[in-house]
Amino acid sequence: MRKEKNLKPMLSPKSVAIIGASRNPEKVGHIILQNYIDAGYAGKIYPINIDATQIMGIKAYRSVLDVKAPIDLAVIAIPAEAVPEAMEECGKAGVKAVVVVSGGFAEIGKAGLQEQLALTAEKYGMPTLGPNCLGVMNPRSRSDTLFLPTFKISRPEIGGVSFMAQSGAVGSTVLDMISGEGFGLSKFISYGNAAHVDESDILNYFMKDKETKVIVMYLEGIKDGKAFMKIARKVGRAKPVIVLKAGKTRAGSQAAHSHTAALAGDYEVAEAAFRQSGFIIAEDISELLYYAKIFASEAQPRGPRVAIVTDGGGAGVLMTDAVASSGVLKLAEFSPGTISALKKAMPPLVNARNPLDLAGDADGRRYAEALSILSSDQNIDMLIVIVLFQTPGADSALAAKLIEYKGGSTRPMVVVSIGAEYTEMHKRMMERSGLPVYDSPRSAAAALAALYSYSMFRNRKSLSAP
Amino acid sequence: MALLDYMEASKLLGRYGMHSIESRYVGSAADAVRFSDGKPIVLKVLSGKALHKSKAGLVRLNLSGRNEIEAAYRELRRKAQPLKPYKIIAQAMSSNGVEIIIGGRDDPQFGKVVLIGLGGIYVDLFRDFAMGIAPLTRRDASGMLNQLKSRQIITDEGRNSAELESLLLRVSRLLQDNGSIKELDLNPVIITKSGYQIVDIRILK
CATH class of the missing domain: 3.30.1490.20 (ATP-grasp fold, A domain)
Structure with a gap:
């Protein structure tokens, strides 16, 4: 039975020691300290450096043992050989959690050094992240161990999506992309070699963390499959988990003696574990974001029936195709009440059927009228609103109408807008107000299908005990 | 890995309420x-x-x-x-019916895994199969059946669902109890009007 590791001091520390803080701007320890200062971190900062007494205007210490005050988090950014001793000192000083950003461990064959790190962490009951990782970021506590300068990678706003990544490179890429989305970030954890804290510990922490509404994970391997499965089963029923796992292609041929073994390779089994836990499986990085966006909206679908409203006939047909091929969603049939109300309110060229084509001259008013008629139709469970901002009537006033409508509606609703700068501008405007915008019919359909499938998974009753 | 004697394997299945032909x-x-x-x-x-x-x-x-x-x-x-x-x-001689495979293996990461798929010996061709990590719950087993494209055929429009779920649960329990089993194929299992028939068994320890 594994012990639960408390990651709260790691993500929301009241005080941080930066071991390897340096005046030399080329050192990782310098960038980390700089970032803590730039982010406006409100807790205590203790730079640790053997030679300096002051760094960037902050009093420095030779060792964490000299600080003589509680330290929640120690960030270690020194050469690998010196890490075990620094860890030992952290343990003695009663540090509550450690992030080892330094590389030079198992990834270059030094498994022994890594083992030593794990043992020290275990000995002092001190949750330790890494080594060889970017560490953590929490926009709320403004704790940020990422040694990437802020001009290279934008930091996302505060939101409800928490993201874990084994790889620092994929981690920072996705983080950069999240900063361009409207939904914002709750916590980011890059866990590298997972010597002590692994994906199961992080999943467990995200499950219990109240600020985390949606969990996104990028995995390469799984350290302890059985522990993972145990926690995955619980977390999948509690919160939506979106997962991207690398390594689909099987390297080399395995000698399998049965059909089952030939079919059930590493990726397939991991995928089965995800499915069984109700996780949403993404096939690439862009899908991670599509799914995160819809789940971050916290919309609850009542059923799979979709109404499509559009200002372009062609886009409406493409959207209908995407809905049909999702295998999950259905095109809603408008009620007789809706049809007669639409006929009365809409200009004659608008056909009162789904997909509802409002025509190329549709403006905010026409959209608002149509949506208000659809809102009382019990045959509709979800809404897809296509706005092609290239058309004459589509402008900021229309975007504002959609935001206003979304505010008063409980049904899941997404916007599909395809285009360049003018579209992008409105996309940001709508997303900042919590209205998810997709850049293709296919991604919008996939997102709503995942939302509905997950709600089905969650509501499915177990028939009986095994 | 060694192949378990057929009659031994058949007896083992019998102890878990699975009757082979x-x-x-x-x-x-x-x-x-x-x-x-x-x-x-x-x-x-x-x-x-x-x-x-x-x-x-x-x-x-x-x-x-x-x-x-x-x-x-x-x-x-x-x-x-x-x-x-x-x-x-x-x-x-077995009855006519849809051929499926029920399988199990010991995965180095996740432990015992249960599989169900369409096709008997053609499963490699159709690749319509679903897996679950043991121990399975009935909810897991029904989720596995739902994942199959051929679920309507395999479950005979749902009439066989409960029985197939039970079969998956029995395999799950057998694998859990018998740690030394590395791979298991019940292939083919033939879906008949009155249930199923296990026609061939292969258990590797």
């Missing part, structure tokens, strides 16, 4: 005829050296009458000479 080793052509007792039978060569029996021509189906059974027995015995040690098993 009536089978017995036969030591001679006459013995095979006695097993038949006037009904059509199947003869198979079992050998650790030939894991894919039908591809190797080591299975003869739907044999009836003394002459046909004796001729088939002698032919199989001749083909089996290079595969020593071997045994020849006689089985009742």
